[in-house]
Amino acid sequence: EFRRFPxxxxxxxxxxxxxxxxxxxxxPGSAAALRADPAVTLDSxxxxxxxxxxxxxxxxxxxxxxxxxxxxxxxxxAALVREVLGGHAETAHTALPPTLFGHDTRSRELVLDxxxxxxxxxxxxxxxxxxxxxTVSRAPRPYLLDPLRIAARLRDDLAGVGVALRLxxxxxxxxxxxxxxxxxxxxxxxxxxxxxxxxxxxLTSLLDSGSVGTTNRSRYRSPAMxxxxxxxxxxxxxxxxxxxxxxxxxxxxxxxxxxxxYHSSVFTAHRRxxxxxxxxxxxxxxxxxxxx
Numbered sequence: 001e002f003r004r005f006p007x008x009x010x011x012x013x014x015x016x017x018x019x020x021x022x023x024x025x026x027x028p029g030s031a032a033a034l035r036a037d038p039a040v041t042l043d044s045x046x047x048x049x050x051x052x053x054x055x056x057x058x059x060x061x062x063x064x065x066x067x068x069x070x071x072x073x074x075x076x077x078a079a080l081v082r083e084v085l086g087g088h089a090e091t092a093h094t095a096l097p098p099t100l101f102g103h104d105t106r107s108r109e110l111v112l113d114x115x116x117x118x119x120x121x122x123x124x125x126x127x128x129x130x131x132x133x134x135t136v137s138r139a140p141r142p143y144l145l146d147p148l149r150i151a152a153r154l155r156d157d158l159a160g161v162g163v164a165l166r167l168x169x170x171x172x173x174x175x176x177x178x179x180x181x182x183x184x185x186x187x188x189x190x191x192x193x194x195x196x197x198x199x200x201x202x203l204t205s206l207l208d209s210g211s212v213g214t215t216n217r218s219r220y221r222s223p224a225m226x227x228x229x230x231x232x233x234x235x236x237x238x239x240x241x242x243x244x245x246x247x248x249x250x251x252x253x254x255x256x257x258x259x260x261x262y263h264s265s266v267f268t269a270h271r272r273x274x275x276x277x278x279x280x281x282x283x284x285x286x287x288x289x290x291x292x
Contacts, residue, residue, distance in 0.1 A: 015040055015269050022270040028088040028145065034269050046090045046099050047266035048194035049143040050202065053134075053154065053259035054218045056185055061126050068256040070120035071187075073113040074161040075154065081262055084146075084153050092260035094249045095202055101238075102199035102245035108253055110260070117161040128162040135168045135185040137176035143264040144191045150261075151189050180217040190217060191264075199245050204229050207248070207257065220257030 003020065005011040012030035014020035016037050035042045055062040055071065062068060077091040093110045096103040136151040144150065148169070155165040165187070170176045180188045192215075194201045205215040209226050212219050225248060232244040 012269075015271065018271060021274045023268070028086060028265070028267075031088070031267050034267075039272055040269055041272055043268045044088070044265050045268075046097060046263050047143060048097050048100060048197070049191060049264050049266075050092055050095065050097060050193075050206075051089075051144055051150070051189075051191045051261045051264060052092070053261060054180060054185070054188040054190045055258055056183055056187070056219055057221070057257055058183060058219045059186060061124060061130075062186070064124045065255050066120045066124040067126060068259070070117040070124070070126075070161065071158065071163075072110050072256050072259045073117040073120070074163070075110075075157045075259060075261065076112040077110065077261060078112075080150070080153055080157075084149055085262065085264075088265040089262040090265070092262050093253075094260060095206055095252050096199055096245070096249065097194075097202075097263045100194070100199055100202070101197065102203075102242055104246045104249040106246070107249055110253075114161050121161060121163075129164055130162070131164045131166060132158075133166045133168045133186045135170060135176065135179060135188040137170045137173050137189075139171070139173040139176070141173065141191055143193055144189070147189055154189070181214060183213075183217075183219050188217065190258075199241075200229070200233055203245065203248055204233065207252065218258040220255070222251070222255060222257075225251055225255075 005014055005020070009030065011020065011023055012034055015023060015034060016039065018039070031042060031044070034040045053071070053075070055068050057063055081087060081089045081091055090098065094104060094107045134151055134154065136147050138148060140147060151167050155167060158165045168185075170179060176188070179185055180190060192202060192206060205211055206218070207220060207225050208216060208229050209221040212221065228244050228248045228251065232241050232248070235241055235244070
């Protein structure tokens with residue numbers, strides 16, 4: 001039997017009381033209380049999602065890969081996860097979540113390096129104090145619960161490399177998607193969540209030229225990337241696909257069409273008396289017993 005509850009708080013209370021048995025729609029706000037409840041088991045895993053800073057590759061200065069790489073080194077991901085997200089996320093360094101087939105474990109870690117960021121900006125002739133606008137929706141998403149707080153942290157991080165970031169708040173997610181799909185932005189706080197366990201769900205959606213105007217909101221175009229992704233889509237051999245996806249991620253880090261930030265954790269809670277439950281990573285997007 002599937003039941004719906006009006007909000008996450010009601011769902012958490014139902015799990016605690018035994019009114020609900022299992023849910024994969026638990027957010028960080030309810031996780032601590034449920035973890036402390038002896039009648040409930042709470043599992044946490046890195047979700048099949050990516051929260052990223054989109055850079056409009058069609059607008060100067062973001063049409064220069066040096067600027068995009070500079071911004072990728074200006075963000076303190078570890079502090080963002082620790083201080084803003086309460087540890088309920090994993091830092092991101094490429095376009096694929098670490099739990100997904102094809103993720104390149106050899107990808108270079110994108111650590112904070114303000115000196116390198118400043119050198120790259122200077123090489124690209126970006127002046128100190130340059131102003132940029134960050135478009136952000138006020139509406140939360142399952143993988144992006146407090147977008148304005150994340151945006152404020154990004155503003156502070158970029159100030160550390162001489163970039164003056166102005167927040168451009170958008171009231172609804174629908175308007176946010178419309179603006180960014182049309183390319184009406186400098187930078188934008190966005191996220192992606194998989195519907196399948198195929199890496200193509202992320203890479204073609206976010207990086208293929210054919211997806212510009214829809215899901216490729218960074219408006220990145222690369223014949224080399226398109227060729228790698230097309231070959232991977234057409235080949236069924238896992239080893240060949242894995243090699244192609246690794247090449248795609250190497251090219252991603254070279255071109256840095258957008259700045260990967262983090263992968264949000266997902267939680268599954270169940271009453272201890274419930275056995276033989278199974279919720280896979282794709283289901284852990286939020287399909288649940290007892291939640292909207």
